[in-house]
Amino acid sequence: MELICPAGTPAAFREAVEAGADAVYCGFRDETNARNFPGLNFSREELRQSIALARRKKVQTFVALNTFMRAGDEALWYSAADDAVAMGADALILADFGLMAYVAEKYPQQRLHVSVQASASNPEAIRFLVEAFGAKRVVLPRVLTVQDIARLTRQIDCEVEVFAFGGLCVMAEGRCSLSSYATGKSPNMNGVCSPASHVRYRQDGADLVSELGAYTINRFGPGEASGYPTLCKGRFEIGDVEGYAFEDPVSLDVIDEIDALRAAGVSALKIEGRQRGKAYVAEVVSSLKKALGASPGERAALVARLRAMSEGQRTTTGAYDKRWR
Amino acid sequence: MPSLPPLLVKPVDLAPLWLVERVARHLFSGVLKAHPDLFERLGAYRETCYGFSPVDLPLHFTVVPAMKTLAVSRGAPPLVDARIEGPLVLLLGLLEGRCDADALFFSRDLSVTGDMEAMLALRNALDDSAIDLPRELGALAGPFSPLVAGTARYIRGKALEGRDATWN
């Protein structure tokens, strides 16, 4: 299985390449990609240099253009696609049907990957993407069990990539407007979820309160580990009960399932985290690279090291395990 | 949580402000000169007034990247757009991209107040810049450069030792 690694900056890109990535994915510094955070991402020149570096090291570069084109401003997305193709991106990761149609028609030879944001969760959906746009690979939404994936790969003529480590979307990706409901900024349109521009921490007596827009997302008692107010990982009240209504502040870790995923016909494992630092990228990529080649027994030590880096120090196998539902 | 050994804190506490400020300013302008890309990454946030408050030093550092200004103060923290507080070694580690800010923040070792997005932009921009403080510090020390850089590296290694989130 290939290891697909995130890079939010050229420095992280270099770290990922050095640490053993088979491919690095990244995006331009604008709304065309779903990690449109300040200070992050690549200028045209930075991407050109990064692709050249990757080439020398026999590493592939995937360019994520995985937001949905804003009506009237399609040119921004089209020119990003044009430039990525011209620079020699090994694949474009796309979510918007209109953009897929553009790339499929204008650059039929260009490898087209379907972003997780397109939410292709079943054989018919994937066949549609292959038939309509010539998709070569689909990144599966985090809604399927390992058994579902195994069943799926047998029925399609398309490579499958799955998330293995990092942030966990609780909702089907690309189908969530929770962030824009609270802030006006959405993953689909602006490439941001729970944007920092709308985050505020407030001391309320002994409690630290985290807010997103006008809404309280969590309260932390003295000494309690705090977290970023990602909407779907907030604490809320239902009836008279307070708790994490959707998901605890955990991150995804399916290293224990590596063999099962390989057996299920998965072509590539993806690490989430373009917004994380280069130190994180280096550590996670090298550990996962080792884990991929290690026996299940040897994996335990590598896993323990990685888990320390997760949000709130807790991880889940998410939807890959049926009991999560 | 790592913190500075008292032997190091004491002299800083006693040192006149102008001296601390001079060293910090030298370091700051050296970093800015060596990493022009930092500005581009910061975008509009280069105008932001950032505050750094090491919890283990009785000092606050205030920086506006666009103005290339750095001020050091004692007492109550000055008014800034975005402030980060935490142990000095973690702040420096963060500056160098050596520690993962997300992991640190989740464990509450660092705390950010004010404009979160500005702090995020700075974090991301710094992360790309490959700043090596011992080297920059050494560069200021002229003929003693190797000695200063080596000592600083040694202190850094010691301070970050034992943390899961260290990379060296």
Add this chain to the structure above:
Amino acid sequence: MATTGKPALSLGPVYFLWDGPKWRDFYFRIADEAAVEHVTLGETVCSKRQHFSEPHVAEVVERLEAAGKRVTLSTLAMVTLPRESRHVRDLIADSLHPVEANDLSALGLLKGRPHSIGPLVNVYNAATARTLAARGAENICLPPELPAGSIRQMLEAMPDFSFEVFAFGRMPLAISARCAHARSKGLTKDNCQFVCGEEPDGLPLRTLDRQSFLVLNGVQTMSNSCVVLVDDLAPLVEAGLSRVRLSPQDCDMVKVASLYRRVLDGRIDGEEAIADLAKVYPGVRFSNGFLHRQEGAAWVSRGRNAAMGRD
């Protein structure tokens, strides 16, 4: 469909779990009394619920058609299991009625057949709408998240195409493999005992500071606020909007339809309709922020809207 004159009213599928008789009686009343021309129906949110409405679909469709409504059948919003795939396949293969696609599996299977696109498919621009239209889509209900600027841009780019906006109801904001609704009652999705049926208008979720925020509806998360675009429609109608969707809530939807119809016909003004809607659906905050390029939960009144210019 040419967009001349006044837009048609359309009733979206009931997103909530209502028991069979309640579901049937709701549609009977719509057939007999509501001023809607299009009705889209069928379980959309969770395949586990299908047996509640299925025994009544035939009689409901018959009654609606007898009353002159045009009926479209909705497909599931999220398809992951073989059983769900089969259901979508069978629905599309056997249906004598047009089908509304709410996920990508339906999009693939509907190629070459006249069909509709539901608000749960991501259509954010005319390039995407054209791609879908070329495959047979004849009507697209746009996602609630779209700002007016995007809607107008698409209306201008495809003047002869039928676009629909989501103009009343709690907005579908997210869908998950995990059932937060069952989870809130100590159950899992696989052993849910259909507890989402206990809240026919959604289970309110509040912040720790007791702010109304969202409602849970099985695997779907919806806005607590009810989108009300009744006073925002005129410029969109002028730009060529074909249909206006009302999403069923557990309130008097016949009255809701009547108020929207009267505003579209110019018989009452939007502000009057909003005041009446507040009586029809009491205790629920209204919102229209998405349309005005703000947070979806926001309410922008027309006075302020006018001051802000065209958007």
